[in-house]
Amino acid sequence: MTTVLITGATAGIGAAFARKLAADHHDLVLVARDKERLDQQAAELHDRHGVEVEVLRADLAEEAGIAAVEARLGDPERPVNLLVNNAGFGNKGRYLEVPLADELRMLKVHCEAVLRLTTAATRVMRERRRGAVVNVASVAAFTARGTYGASKAWVVQFTTGVAQDLAGSGVRLMALCPGFVRTEFHERAGMGTDNVPGWLWLDADKVVAAALKDLAQGKTLSVPDPRYKALTGLMRLAPRGVMQKASSSTGRKYGPK
């Protein structure tokens, strides 16, 4: 039996990771802010799959929240074999419409927390000579999407770089870059998505299945689904200006404040 810690486990892609990994008989540590939802999810997964499920309420935009998860990951008595850094969110509005404090919060959750939790986990994993980290980025990493895209580009660069540094240590890292996935993400961010064509939407369970397959194959960058593999290939070839215009508007209609 191995243990997996998932941040942002109560909804969307994180909840899909929790369902799949519990079904595959892994014990879980679920991290998010909503304690009631965490407890309910833990009870359901334990009852359905017979695995041990621990909950850790933590706000990864706060120092205390990051420190609490670092401490759990650094505990050599209760090693975590797989860390999924998945917690994340979008801000409502374009640059200069979003309060600077919200942009900084995003960098704290998407970058500082990912850096610190990856470091806490991989220190222990390297000593044990085994373990893996999946950092959830986005195809937005390859597009013009302000602080969100920049934070996800950081996740991709950081993860693929660290994967090289730790090659041969028994510790693997993979950046996961999904396209549009039906979750609570867009509604929480107040984003209208009616200009996103139906064929661009992915299912969270399928994204997770593809990600875990890529991780097992030793990939350091995973772009689930052939549609997005083709699109990201096209993005590299298309003129930069055209790509920037298209990618900064798709799925980015904001409702009233």
Ligand SMILES: NC(=O)c1ccc[n+]([C@@H]2O[C@H](COP(=O)([O-])OP(=O)(O)OC[C@H]3O[C@@H](n4cnc5c(N)ncnc54)[C@H](OP(=O)(O)O)[C@@H]3O)[C@@H](O)[C@H]2O)c1
């Ligand atoms: N949906 C998409 O189209 C899409 C595409 C590419 C990448 N992604 C990325 O995938 C990841 C998961 O997104 P999702 O679509 O599954 O979103 P979601 O359905 O809104 O779920 C987000 C999860 O993160 C948790 N969370 C948010 N802020 C947090 C904080 N400060 N501290 C701790 N937990 C926090 C939420 O739980 P609580 O509210 O209880 O804390 C929730 O469990 C994100 O990193 C996102 O950027 C999403």
